[in-house]
Amino acid sequence: MTQHLLLGQTLGFSGNPLTHDWADMVAFDSAGGVLIEDDRIAAVGNGATLAKAHPDAQVTNYGDHLISAGFVDAHMHYPQTGMIASWGKQLIDWLNSYTFPEETRFADAAYADDVAARTLDLALSHGTTTLTSFCTSHPQSVDAFFAAAATRNMAVVAGKTCMDRNAPANLCDTAQTAYDDSKRLLQAWHGQGRAEYAITPRFSPTSTPAQLEALGALWAEYPDVLMQTHLSEQHPEIAWVAELYPDARDYLDTYEMFGLLGERGLYGHAIHLQQREIDRLREVGGAVVHCPTSNTFIGSGLFDLMGLAAAGLRIGLATDTGGGSSFSMLRTMAAAYEIGQLRGTVLHPAQLMWLATEASAAALHQSGQIGSLRPGAMADIAVLDLASTPVIAQRHARATGIWDALFPTIMMGDDRAIADVWIAGSRWTH
Ligand code: GUN
Ligand code: ZN
Incomplete structure (x- = not known):
């Protein structure tokens, strides 16, 4: 010993x-x-x-x-490391202008290996020992991330980003391939060393109902894995979701309808929630993830941290790089503090440190472990x-x-x- x-x-x-x-x-x-x-x-x-x-x-x-x-980063995108701090766009334009073109580069496994290694070293140099990352739709981007984390013996959570519409054709999978590839990657990586797999539909606008249904079925087969996605980040996005899913009661319902609402769900951003969504998240024990530098950088809005904590929601803290503008969880805590000020609440340093460590670990269901x-x-x-x-x-x-x-x-x-x-x-x- x-x-x-x-x-x-x-x-x-x-x-x-x-x-x-x-x-x-x-x-x-x-x-x-x-x-x-x-x-x-x-x-x-x-x-x-x-x-x-x-x-x-x-x-x-x-x-x-x-x-x-x-520090435990509860939501980020390692494929976006290369385009962090890209100027002048809000969410949908930002995805189309910067994010999707960059993510297409991950068809090249060598590029994925390079960015995965760089991202993990950047995180560690900022004191972040766990990353929870979206990969791209390419299975090799998932292999690259988990392999780089294993080399460093880091506890990470990640999954293949699934999308089968409203994205460039070379980034789109299908309902079936999303299910098949996710299942294969889950079986290959989940529980290997310190790796945990998360089923990862990007967000409702880039998935067909058939794809969300397929991923909901996969989650039902593997209920002990996490599921990560985005929820109610920007108003135009929310309006688009309402158009695409006319039968849904609200944004959260687009996940709930297809079996993608659960205790092991991680819902990034969750800024503009309706009361029913808050109630359901509390009832099932799902976690929302606060991404403060991203929410100001992309112009999304002011997350109601104290309100949602008082409502009994599980809350994690995250950089959301490259929508977030910093790898530093210190800078991320600072942005959470500033957003608190704008909402008329004052976060104590102890509360900020807890969010960056214990709270994010609890969101990942790894309390007492990381x-x-x-x-x-x-x-x-x-x-x-x-x-x-x-x-x-x-x-x-x-x-x-x-x-x-x-x-x-x-x-x-x-x-x-x-x-x-x-x-x-x-x-x-x-
Ligand atoms: N919503 C869907 N995809 C993304 C993403 O990559 N970043 C952010 N911030 N929001 C998203
Ligand atoms: Zn994100």
Whole structure:
């Protein structure tokens, strides 16, 4: 057995700080320690006490750095890494102008391998240890992503993006091939090492009812896998869905009608929800995923985080790159904070950190496994330098208490704030 002891300030959670008093849900130690045995966290506590009890552990002393669970990105598109920050479009035009042309390049397996490796390394350099990604409609894009994640021993969730209409012909599958390819990829990758498969219809406008029905049937065959898609992101999109599915009660119903509403469903964006949709998501326990940098960048709207949390919905946090404009979950937390301000709610740094770790892990049904600084969790860890740039350092110098010390890094930090990353008990090196 290999034992590592990481010393520094430690931050974890005992419960949900959005729905309970955040102060009661936080486990913070300014002189903490995290004991790792092989690939898991064995103990979290006072650093000196752990050092005394485990004299053979290899010690890494991070001083005043903050040791956190690695960030969990609950929704992103690795094929869009190359076209992140493309100018001037809203959702439908953005998909047609930038996204679909880029995704056609993934017919080339070598290109897919290259972008998958680049994306995972970018994520890790930003302290993100789990990505939940859409691939393209090409099966080889799924193989590329899972293979690159396996090389890095990363816990990832991904699936083949299915679409059989309203997209370029060379990106379209059919109801049958979407079912067949998804099933084959699911059988090949789900549960292999740290990989989890997600059945992935892109969104209702790019699937025929027949395709949604086929994917709903596949989910019924494999109810333990996740299903990821998009929901109610922009008003023109929602109007288009109503035209394409005249019998649906609302956008969520286009999924519900075909067996694609469930507890293991991940619904990205979910900005402009109707009351019935909120009620149904709560009833079934489906998760909505907040993508704040994307929602402002593409001009989608202001997600009602506090309202949906109070309504009892499971909520994850995500970059949504390349619709999102940053790989950094710090920047993503900052955008969530800013959107909160625009909605008249103030998110505490503890709530933001919880969203980026425990909440996203819970959305993925991996609570206690990833995104957690608790004993028993996999040792996926991000170590934050809270004074990583001159502007943050001068602000940090006058901070009073951990939250005032952490908040400038949340608001202004990026990959320079990531001092170290551990994946499954091993220190990540570029
Ligand atoms: N809706 C359907 N596809 C996409 C996508 O790739 N990005 C975003 N942000 N929304 C979508
Ligand atoms: Zn998306």
